[in-house]
Amino acid sequence: MEPSTGPGSAPSDAMDLFERMVFVRQFLERVDVLYRQGAVHGPAHLGLGQEAIAIGVASVLRPDDRSIGTYRGHAHALARGAPADAVLAELLGREGGICGGKGGSMHVTDVDHGWYGSYAIVGAHLPVAVGLAWASRIRHTDEVTVCFFGDGTVNIGAFHEAVNLAAVWRLPVVFVCENNQYMEYTPISAVIPTQRPAADKASAYGLPAVVVDGNDVDAVREVTAEAVARARGGGGPALLEMDTYRLKGHSAADAGAYRPAAEVEAWQRRDPLLRQREALVRAGAAEADLDAVVDRARAELSALADRVLATGPPPAATAWTDVWSDGSSRWRS
Ligand SMILES: Cc1ncc(C[n+]2csc(CCOP(=O)(O)OP(=O)(O)O)c2C)c(N)n1
Ligand SMILES: [Mg+2]
Numbered sequence: 004m005e006p007s008t009g010p011g012s013a014p015s016d017a018m019d020l021f022e023r024m025v026f027v028r029q030f031l032e033r034v035d036v037l038y039r040q041g042a043v044h045g046p047a048h049l050g051l052g053q054e055a056i057a058i059g060v061a062s063v064l065r066p067d068d069r070s071i072g073t074y075r076g077h078a079h080a081l082a083r084g085a086p087a088d089a090v091l092a093e094l095l096g097r098e099g100g101i102c103g104g105k106g107g108s109m110h111v112t113d114v115d116h117g118w119y120g121s122y123a124i125v126g127a128h129l130p131v132a133v134g135l136a137w138a139s140r141i142r143h144t145d146e147v148t149v150c151f152f153g154d155g156t157v158n159i160g161a162f163h164e165a166v167n168l169a170a171v172w173r174l175p176v177v178f179v180c181e182n183n184q185y186m187e188y189t190p191i192s193a194v195i196p197t198q199r200p201a202a203d204k205a206s207a208y209g210l211p212a213v214v215v216d217g218n219d220v221d222a223v224r225e226v227t228a229e230a231v232a233r234a235r236g237g238g239g240p241a242l243l244e245m246d247t248y249r250l251k252g253h254s255a256a257d258a259g260a261y262r263p264a265a266e267v268e269a270w271q272r273r274d275p276l277l278r279q280r281e282a283l284v285r286a287g288a289a290e291a292d293l294d295a296v297v298d299r300a301r302a303e304l305s306a307l308a309d310r311v312l313a314t315g316p317p318p319a320a321t322a323w324t325d326v327w328s329d330g331s332s333r334w335r336s
Pocket of ligand 1: 073075123124125126152153154155156157183185186187253
């Protein structure tokens with residue numbers, strides 16, 4: 004079997020979007036299993052249930068657009084076209100990892116595919132996104148930067164500083180709040196006094212409040228395409244709040260038992276893959292064909308995991324490489 008490259012490039016139709024979401028779901032499910040087997044080094048924050056945002060947003064970007072996000076970023080990296088083997092190898096601390104196997108789950112980065120990295124410090128990357136957009140401006144390109152963050156990020160100062168500066172300078176950056184209803188083990192409603200963590204703050208920066216069903220891949224594509232086109236045309240930033248739900252715990256180590264069972268069940272019924280599947284069936288797709296998509300992806304991920312597990316850790320000598328941007332490890336002041 005050829006090495007898997009993951010979803011990547013622009014999708015052509017509803018079935019293609021389904022296949023991409025299924026691939027990401029199977030990837031994340033596989034990581035969950037590998038975590039339980041002790042094969043993942045460090046934590047693993049899975050975006051299970053949030054696939055429609057990753058696939059939907061990436062599907063309307065150009066290859067030269069940039070995106071950046073949090074530790075819950077595996078789906079976004081894959082959606083931009085990062086090689087799935089290399090992403091998994093990174094999580095398992097293997098030599099072929101996308102960051103040489105030295106960054107791990109929380110730092111997956113693939114600049115070649117426009118994924119400017121996963122950041123472990125909540126809110127830290129929003130000013131970086133503004134910097135990327137500023138770079139596009141001063142280079143006179145029309146690239147757009149998309150910045151993903153969680154609902155729990157809006158109480159961090161960097162969120163406000165970044166959105167404010169982007170609005171004042173009308174920078175081509177689209178801020179996407181993945182409102183998965185929780186910040187770690189705390190429901191967002193316990194720490195935000197209004198109903199909408201991000202959208203309710205938009206007017207403070209002169210931006211329209213946009214809320215979208217983040218489990219509906221078509222709705223995600225529609226609002227993102229509009230915001231990206233406006234930003235690309237010089238119309239300035241956007242702040243999009245996408246409603247979704249983490250189907251498992253905060254990280255693979257968390258059973259998520261603090262979530263009410265009825266809430267989990269209600270969101271399971273809104274699973275983005277289920278929704279896309281139902282839409283395809285309504286449009287005439289055969290259940291057997293959709294089952295085959297899932298079976299194929301599962302088999303592909305199983306083979307992929309076997310290949311990666313057969314590889315070794317990074318050689319000890321590489322501990323001293325890639326420390327600085329010139330590839331060296333020598334401190335220069
Ligand atoms: C500045 C900072 N404070 C606290 C933490 C610990 N922490 C890690 S994830 C997280 C919750 C973030 O929630 P949210 O922004 O909603 O993202 P989600 O994990 O739901 O995707 C917190 C508080 C951190 N990493 N950085
Ligand atoms: Mg959250």
